[in-house]
Amino acid sequence: MSGTSAVVTKGADPGTSQKRSKLGWNLVGLFVFAVAGFPVYWMLNTAFKPAKDAIDPDPSLFPTGLTLSNFDRALNIADFWGPVWRSLVVSVIVVLIGIAIGLLAALAISRFAFRGRKIVIVGILAVQMVPLVAMIIPVFLLLNDLGQYDRLTGLIITYLTFILPFTVWTLRGFIVNIPKELEEAAMVDGCSRTGAFVRVVFPLLAPGLVATSVYGFIQAWNEYLYALMLLSQQNQTATVWLGNFTTKHGTEYAPMMAGATMMAVPIVVLFLLVQRKMAAGLTAGAVKG
Numbered sequence: 001m002s003g004t005s006a007v008v009t010k011g012a013d014p015g016t017s018q019k020r021s022k023l024g025w026n027l028v029g030l031f032v033f034a035v036a037g038f039p040v041y042w043m044l045n046t047a048f049k050p051a052k053d054a055i056d057p058d059p060s061l062f063p064t065g066l067t068l069s070n071f072d073r074a075l076n077i078a079d080f081w082g083p084v085w086r087s088l089v090v091s092v093i094v095v096l097i098g099i100a101i102g103l104l105a106a107l108a109i110s111r112f113a114f115r116g117r118k119i120v121i122v123g124i125l126a127v128q129m130v131p132l133v134a135m136i137i138p139v140f141l142l143l144n145d146l147g148q149y150d151r152l153t154g155l156i157i158t159y160l161t162f163i164l165p166f167t168v169w170t171l172r173g174f175i176v177n178i179p180k181e182l183e184e185a186a187m188v189d190g191c192s193r194t195g196a197f198v199r200v201v202f203p204l205l206a207p208g209l210v211a212t213s214v215y216g217f218i219q220a221w222n223e224y225l226y227a228l229m230l231l232s233q234q235n236q237t238a239t240v241w242l243g244n245f246t247t248k249h250g251t252e253y254a255p256m257m258a259g260a261t262m263m264a265v266p267i268v269v270l271f272l273l274v275q276r277k278m279a280a281g282l283t284a285g286a287v288k289g
Helices: 002-048 069-077 081-111 117-129 132-146 152-176 180-188 193-222 225-230 238-245 253-283
Strands: none
Touching: 002 069, 002 253, 069 238, 069 253, 081 117, 081 152, 081 193, 081 238, 081 253, 117 152, 132 152, 132 225, 152 193, 152 225, 180 193, 193 238, 193 253, 225 238, 238 253
16 A cells, blocks of 8 residues: 555656746746846837936836837937848848858758858858958958948948858758758759749758848848948938937937937837748757658
8 A cells, every 4th residue: 555655656746847847947938038028028118118217326127207208319319210221221232132142152062062162151151250340441452442431232232241151051950950852852843943842941941041131031030230330420320310319418318218219119020020921930850860
């Protein structure tokens, strides 16, 4: 009888341990979410609170009053739609060119064996390790010699230097996880290599393309240093536009947070439109078979 009780007790321990472990991980997840989400909450809180409350030395965690005057101030302090439009144009063009070239490059280094293949892969990694600030002077001098200083085309070329390696490396990971046997089977059935890629590989690669495009868009949209150094005030992008709230009289925090909130809207809308593809792309290759 005592042996049976011991067996039952022993059998109940793993379930209790799993529940405690699950509860612990849930608490960790909530903590990480709170830490990551608090800056976003504080941005929204400051954007909608009166300007005088934004500079209060003892700020309230929760808003005591809501106002839209900060957004009006943000729109009137300097041209808003011009910088946003320029940022949108630059980001979209960079993503389109990066995906078009990056897909071909990723396919080449993933599916074909050629001399120097490993050197190319190592070079892609090495380029991503170089800090962007270390290249600002060479890039400035090069664009100035090419007549591309203070032009959006010059900024697009500059952004491609760090977004294209990221795109190639990310898409390579997605392509490697697609079995070659699928292409070979399609070719046996009469497809050409191009036809096999378009009909078999490309549909499986679509979630990865969406995920890579979104992250490339975010990098281009949020970039500040090169946009500040390579463009004049007349051609400034949205991130540089936020600098208008810092003057010799101080920083207008409430309108600045209102401007940052408006800048975040395109990213949020983009995520909402492609969230399913994003989730599929982020988990692609996690399970084989």
